[in-house]
Amino acid sequence: MEKKGLSVGVDLGTSNLLIYVEGKGTMFNEPSFIAIDKATRKVICVGHEAARLQGKNHEKFDVVCPLQGGVISDIELIREILIFTLDKIFSSEVHNIGKLLICTPADITATEKEAIIRLGHSLGIENTVTQQEIKAAAMGTGVDIFEPKGHMVMDIGGGTTDLGILSLGDVVLSKSIKIAGDFFDRQIIDHVKTKHKLEIGFQTAEEVKILLSSLTGPYPVDEDFQPLFYEAMGRDLVSGLPQSVKLDTKEIREILLACFDPIKSVLLGTLEETPPELAGDLVDTGIHLTGGGSQILGLREYIEDIAKVPVYLSEAPLTAVVDGCKKLLKMTSKYFYSEV
Ligand SMILES: Nc1ncnc2c1ncn2[C@@H]1O[C@H](COP(=O)(O)OP(=O)(O)OP(=O)(O)O)[C@@H](O)[C@H]1O
Numbered sequence: 001m002e003k004k005g006l007s008v009g010v011d012l013g014t015s016n017l018l019i020y021v022e023g024k025g026t027m028f029n030e031p032s033f034i035a036i037d038k039a040t041r042k043v044i045c046v047g048h049e050a051a052r053l054q055g056k057n058h059e060k061f062d063v064v065c066p067l068q069g070g071v072i073s074d075i076e077l078i079r080e081i082l083i084f085t086l087d088k089i090f091s092s093e094v095h096n097i098g099k100l101l102i103c104t105p106a107d108i109t110a111t112e113k114e115a116i117i118r119l120g121h122s123l124g125i126e127n128t129v130t131q132q133e134i135k136a137a138a139m140g141t142g143v144d145i146f147e148p149k150g151h152m153v154m155d156i157g158g159g160t161t162d163l164g165i166l167s168l169g170d171v172v173l174s175k176s177i178k179i180a181g182d183f184f185d186r187q188i189i190d191h192v193k194t195k196h197k198l199e200i201g202f203q204t205a206e207e208v209k210i211l212l213s214s215l216t217g218p219y220p221v222d223e224d225f226q227p228l229f230y231e232a233m234g235r236d237l238v239s240g241l242p243q244s245v246k247l248d249t250k251e252i253r254e255i256l257l258a259c260f261d262p263i264k265s266v267l268l269g270t271l272e273e274t275p276p277e278l279a280g281d282l283v284d285t286g287i288h289l290t291g292g293g294s295q296i297l298g299l300r301e302y303i304e305d306i307a308k309v310p311v312y313l314s315e316a317p318l319t320a321v322v323d324g325c326k327k328l329l330k331m332t333s334k335y336f337y338s339e340v
């Protein structure tokens with residue numbers, strides 16, 4: 001009798017790569033970075049190890065992120081990162097994968113989708129399928145997308161903010177905008193450059209954002225309820241010397257509010273385009289927020305104020321997509337679901 005093989009689900013995010021293996025759980029959850037030997041083009045490391053090398057310009061290797069702005073920018077690198085991580089998880093048993101489900105951004109082209117399916121085939125996995133990540137995120141956060149009601153999910157990741165209206169197991173409407181975590185970081189870098197004449201790195205901007213960000217309500221405070229600050233180290237643009245600047249929660253909120261203006265427009269546009277029956281359902285079902293960016297303080301209230309419907313934060317925003325993969329892989333035998 002033919003061996004069935006294990007089912008594997010992949011959340012190929014701009015910032016984080018997560019891999020679920022049937023019966024074993026989430027076996028990989030690390031940054032989507034890959035370090036490659038410049039001379040031999042061989043993979044040196046991926047994930048945390050590669051992320052640590054990022055920004056350290058080294059003559060021997062390149063550190064790259066194969067997804068930029070939620071776009072599959074380099075399929076060869078995605079292949080390399082998958083081979084490396086699957087080898088790590090399965091040792092020599094990669095051939096034991098019976099089904100591969102890869103979650104993709106909402107606005108993927110047919111050519112990109114074909115390239116992903118071919119990638120699975122090239123790994124020897126004939127049964128390779130794709131699914132929209134917004135659908136997986138909805139399922140992962142506990143939304144019953146199969147009921148005859150409209151649901152809305154908003155996923156704020158590293159490369160894109162994706163919005164989707166789902167009903168009867170399908171994505172009825174979806175929109176994607178390239179304004180998310182990485183963009184927020186770049187805006188913080190630009191602000192510090194313009195206002196404080198200091199050049200800071202991407203990792204510093206990321207730490208500033210995670211510690212100080214908020215959109216509405218009280219500003220974040222420390223454990224003694226004192227205002228939070230971040231001493232950002234960088235290079236003084238005038239003197240060229242190492243220098244630091246104290247950043248506060250007010251200036252970071254201003255930057256984020258400006259970043260969220262276009263997200264607000266896309267949200268309003270999506271609500272306008274939602275068929276009336278499903279739009280009416282949202283009064284009950286609300287909007288579910290997922291993705292790393294959904295952890296910004298005050299975001300729930302900010303979205304509630306715009307959409308005037310209840311807004312729910314995911315309990316596990318960073319794993320919602322891969323948690324949804326797990327559910328989708330289990331359901332395929334019980335339910336018919338259409339692939340994107
Ligand atoms: N507490 C936090 N506050 C604000 N942003 C955060 C927080 N924690 C993580 N992030 C941001 O979330 C982003 C990563 O989220 P996530 O892992 O959902 O993205 P991704 O799935 O890799 O990207 P995409 O779905 O766009 O391809 C990063 O930009 C990170 O800085």
Ligand SMILES: [Mg+2]
Nearest residue numbers: 013014157321
């Ligand atoms: Mg994502």
